[in-house]
Amino acid sequence: MNRFAELLDRLAYEPARNNKLRLMTDYFRSTPDPERGWALTALTGALSFPYAKPGLIRGLIAERTDPVLFELSYDYVGDLSETVALMWPAPLAQQTPSPLVGEGWGGGSRGDAQASADASHLPTPAPNPPHKGEGNRAEKN
Amino acid sequence: MAMRPEDILARMPAGVCCKLGAFHIDPMRSVARALITHAHSDHARAGHGAVLATPETLDLMRLHYGKNFAGATQAIGYGESVDLGGVRVTFHPAGHVLGSAQIAVEADGLRIVASGDYKDVPDPTCAPFELVRCDVFITEATFALPVFRHGDPDAQIAKLLRSVALYPERAHLVGAYSLGKAQRMIALLRKAGYDAPIYLHGAMEKITRYYASRGIALGELRAVGGVSKANLAGTITICPPAALNDVWTRRFPDPVAAFASGWMRVRARARQQGVALPLVVSDHADWDGLTATIAATGAGEIWVTHGQEDALVHWCVSRGLKARPLDIAGYGDEDEEATPSPLRRAQARPGWGGESGGES
Numbered sequence: 324m325n326r327f328a329e330l331l332d333r334l335a336y337e338p339a340r341n342n343k344l345r346l347m348t349d350y351f352r353s354t355p356d357p358e359r360g361w362a363l364t365a366l367t368g369a370l371s372f373p374y375a376k377p378g379l380i381r382g383l384i385a386e387r388t389d390p391v392l393f394e395l396s397y398d399y400v401g402d403l404s405e406t407v408a409l410m411w412p413a414p415l416a417q418q419t420p421s422p423l424v425g426e427g428w429g430g431g432s433r434g435d436a437q438a439s440a441d442a443s444h445l446p447t448p449a450p451n452p453p454h455k456g457e458g459n460r461a462e463k464n
Numbered sequence: 465m466a467m468r469p470e471d472i473l474a475r476m477p478a479g480v481c482c483k484l485g486a487f488h489i490d491p492m493r494s495v496a497r498a499l500i501t502h503a504h505s506d507h508a509r510a511g512h513g514a515v516l517a518t519p520e521t522l523d524l525m526r527l528h529y530g531k532n533f534a535g536a537t538q539a540i541g542y543g544e545s546v547d548l549g550g551v552r553v554t555f556h557p558a559g560h561v562l563g564s565a566q567i568a569v570e571a572d573g574l575r576i577v578a579s580g581d582y583k584d585v586p587d588p589t590c591a592p593f594e595l596v597r598c599d600v601f602i603t604e605a606t607f608a609l610p611v612f613r614h615g616d617p618d619a620q621i622a623k624l625l626r627s628v629a630l631y632p633e634r635a636h637l638v639g640a641y642s643l644g645k646a647q648r649m650i651a652l653l654r655k656a657g658y659d660a661p662i663y664l665h666g667a668m669e670k671i672t673r674y675y676a677s678r679g680i681a682l683g684e685l686r687a688v689g690g691v692s693k694a695n696l697a698g699t700i701t702i703c704p705p706a707a708l709n710d711v712w713t714r715r716f717p718d719p720v721a722a723f724a725s726g727w728m729r730v731r732a733r734a735r736q737q738g739v740a741l742p743l744v745v746s747d748h749a750d751w752d753g754l755t756a757t758i759a760a761t762g763a764g765e766i767w768v769t770h771g772q773e774d775a776l777v778h779w780c781v782s783r784g785l786k787a788r789p790l791d792i793a794g795y796g797d798e799d800e801e802a803t804p805s806p807l808r809r810a811q812a813r814p815g816w817g818g819e820s821g822g823e824s
Contacts, residue, residue, distance in 0.1 A: 396611045463639070
């Protein structure tokens with residue numbers, strides 16, 4: 324889902340409606356299933372992450388990072404999920420594109436906590452992992 | 465009695481000073497004798513009595529300040545040493561920008577390396593960083609938080625080129641610091657196979673031509689001034705970051721504002737700059753680069769300057785290294801180096817940004 328992460332990233336920064344439409348059209352034309360289907364599900368707000376609350380995310384990162392470095396980073400970045408995504412220590416996931424995430428979301432309705440844990444496993448070079456944008460969106464809808 | 469590191473280099477009001485050798489390194493104010501690590505203007509000031517630096521750094525200072533930027537100059541190549549008052553000084557590549565150097569200072573069997581700004585990843589526009597074993601390592605800390613991992617610059621170039629292909633009727637403006645980043649972006653675009661002319665903002669021209677004159681392949685470059693709006697569709701123009709928010713951008717057809725900087729890793733930073741296409745490309749070491757380099761120098765003592773000193777000092781101490789911040793006011797005044805203040809609670813939650821505007 325790295326391409327989807329990139330799409331979300333572009334959409335987040337692009338202010339103009341027609342330019343957003345161009346980005347989405349291009350994505351849906353050129354992306355194979357099943358990623359395309361998952362992307363549509365996410366964009367229409369059909370995914371939910373009832374267990375991915377700040378407390379859980381904090382707990383996950385606390386097991387993996389130095390608390391002082393986490394606090395300094397959180398202070399700097401200003402957003403919890405973005406901080407966690409950026410400092411998540413998983414270099415292996417960076418080297419291999421991400422079947423993990425698809426599987427995690429496949430089990431989404433049964434085990435959302437696991438799904439979001441897997442989603443946050445995705446420290447792509449892009450500033451934001453997919454789970455964050457979708458999470459926000461799901462909460463709004 | 466054995467010398468302490470502080471007897472060799474000490475922080476004085478003008479910057480890091482070696483009393484024995486009667487010189488400063490990258491001083492903030494005019495001094496009698498200055499050793500300059502690289503030509504960014506927060507490290508290389510005009511008005512010193514004498515300057516010792518690499519030939520490229522001297523050339524770039526001359527381009528920036530004019531030929532009378534110092535009373536006297538002396539060029540020193542990588543790997544070369546001079547003796548200053550019994551102190552041996554050697555310049556080594558720092559991998560930051562063209563001509564950038566780390567300066568090793570040795571006296572009484574003790575070696576201190578002042579790294580200036582550095583990066584430990586390949587850059588087609590400058591000599592690669594050389595690891596110098598030392599007793600004390602003076603490191604920068606611009607991106608010294610674990611959230612900063614710059615990743616692969618080629619992936620960022622690919623992102624830029626996909627956008628150029630997707631919007632052939634628009635112009636792409638790439639904000640990049642005029643010395644170093646701009647030329648590196650051009651070289652990376654060429655490496656990716658982009659062979660169309662690349663347009664330059666006026667402020668980029670002198671330095672970029674200098675890079676080309678040093679044998680760095682940058683392909684066909686054109687000044688953007690005087691080119692008609694219609695002819696700029698589908699093109700890439702490199703400009704100083706400040707120009708992205710300037711009326712200057714009106715000469716371009718529906719411009720896409722990109723910005724190449726390590727800060728682009730943090731979403732709120734990119735938003736603050738009004739950037740539509742953030743590109744994470746940095747000429748500074750990221751968190752992994754800083755910590756790996758510190759460990760590899762073998763230094764038992766680390767002095768940390770300009771940036772996120774607290775985090776890096778904490779990391780060093782937790783690894784059993786002696787470490788302290790070296791508070792030097794004045795570094796980081798450049799666009800690229802400036803360290804913005806923390807964001808937490810200082811701004812609205814980023815969320816999806818412009819989406820609601822697009823749907824309404």
